[in-house]
Amino acid sequence: MRDTVRELSYAQAINEAMALAMEADSRVFVMGEDIGVYGGAFQVTGDLVHRFGAERVIDTPIAELGGAGVAVGAALTGMRPIYEFQFSDFATLAMEQIVNQAAKIRFMLGGAVSVPLVMRFPAGSGTGAAAQHSQSLEAWLGHVPGLKVVQPATPHDAKGLLLAAIADPDPVMIFEHKLLYKMKGEVPEGHYTVPIGKARVCRQGEDVTIVATAIMVHKALAAAEALREDGISVEVVDLRSIRPLDRDTLVASVAKTGRLVCVYEGVKTLGIGAEISALIAESEAFDYLDAPIVRLGGAECPIPYNPELEKAVVPQVPDIVAAVRSLAARER
Structure with missing residues (x-):
């Protein structure tokens, strides 16, 4: 019998995934700043503290390095911690534990231990939170061997990827775009995973193929619908996973369409679009390209506070439409 499918918000889907995991496994616990009675900075943790108690939903001090260290240590002892950062920007305060410890311990000890740790990062612009609370740093952590990095774009994937991450023996970093928390979509009841x-x-x-991440998936879909009126048929690929990348799906799509646009919110330089472009250039899909690869990424500046400037520094639907129109008009 198939599980019932309901409509949940992205935040509700994450909350449900954590509750299911905590009900099924006493080793799973949640920690982070203001996640208890307050319910988290974006109300994602919600009522979990009332359901599971303060010993499994732990409010931490404002000390990300220390909190991350506790999470890594707990994972090494066999627990399965989920550590929520208030904003993804605060990963910068915990990079020692994330990059030098969580990512490397399995390698340094010859596989004798694992670090089954999940870290959740509310990321991205659009909330008026300005330069220190609006960054997209997934490419930073995607650069590090030993970490897995995902970016769910839908409520369905937010739940399924989180459940997959909790079950994974290695550290998984989940970047959740803040503007997606209220977005609703179909989510099956019960336990399921997205690989x-x-x-x-x-x-x-x-x-044309558009490869997009997080909220840019929805902007790409809107652009694709607008371009349909021009007679341009756009394939949209939701990357979902930054590390590891799904080479086969990317290569197959670009080989079919012959054109590629990479759309992501992180700063364009050295961003995920550069890795995707290199992957295609080094693959058999290169021979099928009919035009140069195009990258649409964030501007080379911190995220502004002003709402109009904030919109201007990350790709929007008209930018994607213009890029695809220009690319579709180019001949080999």
């Missing part, structure tokens, strides 16, 4: 490292073709097309 880490597998992209999703969420719109079939013939002329």
Whole structure:
């Protein structure tokens, strides 16, 4: 019998995934700043403290390095911690534990131990939170061997990827775009997982491939619908996983369409679009390209506070439409 599918918000889907995991496994616990009675900075943890108690939903001091160290240590002892950062920007305060400890301990001890740790990062712009609370740093952590990095774009994937991450023996970093928390979508009841490292073709097309991440998936889909009126058929690929990348899906899509646009919110330089472009250039899909690869990433500046400037420094639907139109008009 198939599980019932309901409509939940992205935040509700994450909350449900944590509750299911905590009910099924006493080793799973949640920790972070203001996640207890307050319910988290974005109200994602919600009522978990009332359901599971303060010993499993732990409010931590404002000390990300210390909190991350506790999470790494707990994972090494066999627990399965979920550590919530208030903002993804605060990963910078915990990089020693994330990059030098969590990512490397399995390698340094010859596989004798694992670090089954999940870290959740509310990320991205659009809330008026300015330069120190609006960054997209997934490419930073995606650069580090030993870490897995995912970016769910839908409530369905937010739940399924989190459940997959909790079950994973290695540290998984989950970047949750803040503007997606209220977005609703179909989410099955019960336990299911979305495989880490597998992209999703969420719109079939013939002329141009757009590979997008997080909220940019939805902007790409809106752009694809607008471009349909121009007679341009756009395939949209939701990357879902930054590390590992789904090479096969990317190569197959670009080989089919012959054109590629990479759309992501992180700063363009050395961003995820550069890695995708290199992957295609080094693959058999290169011979099918009919035009240069295009990257649409964030501007080379901190995120402004002003709402109009904030919109201007990250790709928007008209930017994607213009880039695809220009690319579709180019001949080999």
